[in-house]
Amino acid sequence: MAFDMSISGLREAYSTGDLTPPGLFQHIRQLAKQYEDHNIWITLLNEEQIESYLSALKMTDFDQKPLWGIPFALKDNMNLAGIPTTAGCEAFAYTPGETATVVKRLLDAGAIPVGKANLDQFATGLNGTRSPWGACRNSHNKDYVSGGSSSGSSVSVALGLSTFSLGTDTAGSGRVPACFNNLIGLKPTRGLIPASGVVPACQSLDCVSIFAYNADDANSVLQVAEGFDQADPYSRKNSFDNRADHYGLRQGVIKAGVIPDDQLEFFGDNSYMSAYKKTMKVLQGNGFELVEIDYQPFDEVAKLLYEGPWVTERYLAVQPLIDESPDDLNKTVREIIEPGGALLASDLFKAQYRLSALKHLCEELLSGVDCMITPTAGRLFTVDEMLEEPIKRNSQLGYYTNFVNLLDMAAVSVPTAITEQELPFGITLLAGALTDRALLSMANRIQQTLPLPAGALGVPHPKLSPKPVVPTDFTDVVVCGAHMKGLPLNWQLTERGAVLKSVTTTNQGYLLYRLPGDTPVRPALMASQEDGRCIDVEVWSMPTNNLGSFIAAIPAPLGLGKVTLADGQVSTGFICEHGAIGESEDISKFGGWRNYLSVMT
Secondary structure (H helix, E strand, O other): OOOOOOHHHHHHHHHHOOOOHHHHHHHHHHHHHHOHHHOOEEEEOOHHHHHHHHHHHOOOOHHHOOOOOOEEEEEOOEOEOOEOEOOOOHHHOEOOOOOOHHHHHHHHOOOEEEEEEOOOHHHOOOOOOOOOOOOOEOOOOOOEEOOOOOHHHHHHHHOOOOOEEEEEOOOOOOOHHHHHOOOEEEEOOOOOOOOOOEOOOOOOOOOEEEEEOOHHHHHHHHHHHOOOOOOOOOOOOOOHHHOHHHOOEEOOOEEEEEOOHHHOOOOOOHHHHHHHHHHHHHHHOOOEEEEEOOOHHHHHHHHHHHHOOOHHHHHHHOHHHHHHOHHHOOHHHHHHHHHHHHOOHHHHHHHHHHHHHHHHHHHHHHOOOOEEEEEOOOOOOEHHHHHHOHHHHHHHHOOOOOOOOOOOEEEEEEEEEEOOOOOEEEEEEEEEOOOHHHHHHHHHHHHHHOOOOOOOOOOOOOOOOOOEEOOOOEEEEEEOOOOOOOOOOOHHHHOOOOEEEEEEEEOOOEEEEEOOOOOOOOEEEEEOOOOOEOOEEEEEEEEHHHHHHHHHOOOOOEEEEEEEEOOOOEEEEEEEOHHHOOOOEEOHHHOOHHHHHHHHO
16 A cells, blocks of 8 residues: 655654554565566665664664655665675676765665665666666556666655665766656756765766655755765865755746757657646746747757767776676677777867867856756657667657756756656756755745656655745845946946846835945935835845855945835845934935935036
């Protein structure tokens, strides 16, 4: 019987006594037998191994462990001490003595591993059929592919054998399987989750990814998993505005870049095309402003991943095996990786030059939007279709995904529809590095706008976070004097990238004074509940990372505080305290600085 397997659902069941970790894992073992023909696992932990984790759990504090008793799966290219790591290749297998950093963090938070999940060999593929352990089959219909390379990771969550799972995502392996199995798939900013203890595919681009039922769970797992790791040369520190407490329900209009119709590709799948159009129509009616952007430069970047020199990184990761026993590799995987050994350094530099040029184009196209939205994949193939043309059709699965890590972007795949064939469909939200919480907050809004059952379980999601969040990359600044448009100090705003957002007034609670002795002359806005009135102001939107230098340049007696506008909104703006006014002239009767200047001149 299916039940709520989300983090909040299990924690609630544990706290009320309706469920215990041993009872849950007994249920999972039964499910694992039921779903053996899906080829989810390479190594399923046995009862004795699970019992060691359950016993340790009894010695910990439920309230101090955010993932206490939560089952998870890990892709079998990640190390779990004492359990073989295969990367989908028996000849490559080894038993690590240490656990991967990200896995250890999850264990320390109370999570319990269910097993090592099936994958496309050496994480090379987006379909889930390239494994000697068998094709991992879709959770909704076994005739279809699950998506790869993190195939078993996604299906384990969708079928209720784990609450969340870890995958990797170099070219889309954390997003395509999420789409095909009705899950959230978070491909975080490169390096935000450390990859030490993970078998590399393309080390400079690899990401550890998260599969979950909903955006709340993905945020909770990311909060535990993220963090700088000295052992990972590509690890990076998070930014303040991308931390877990900045996650919630995104408010306001979301301006999204979308691909023009003539550049969309569904590869003959009319049901996916229909699902995409219906999804976008609903979003457009729920606060998403859609702006077409040229997809050509993104597509050119995507082609660099497998048609360019980055395939050499895949070759380096498995070179000893290719040199010594190439027949041990999956035929298709070998066909993709082996040419990487013949590429030259000159090929890499040429590709890097082109990538740099394309980055400029793509950044310019995205500069005016909050995110980019694409279908996660254009078509869901059957297993038989994939095996007929494994390279061509795998490439089609990467049409919307392969560019992301080369452009250092974050991405979240969000389930939005079930097609007429009762197959999952989803879209992907994308933005620049360290926008993970902003994207998850948008994903939360989409899941609440287009609610679907969790995975393949047929049960509803728990109530998702209602906490309102707004963009933090820009801050509104209210100005009332020399910083207004066309006046002498406006350059201090514009040189910092600020743009005029609105012209309005304060509420009836302010006085305006002319400060003495300054060049240029300036006013001072002061709150007054007794004899205040409405004062003309402008609201400018400034990049938040430039706000500090702006504040530092403000001379006494002025400063920034909270200003209430005519519509009741409270924004940051210029104010002056009562004690600093002195003998300044009260010019409130003019209703604003421009009116005062027009009279004085």
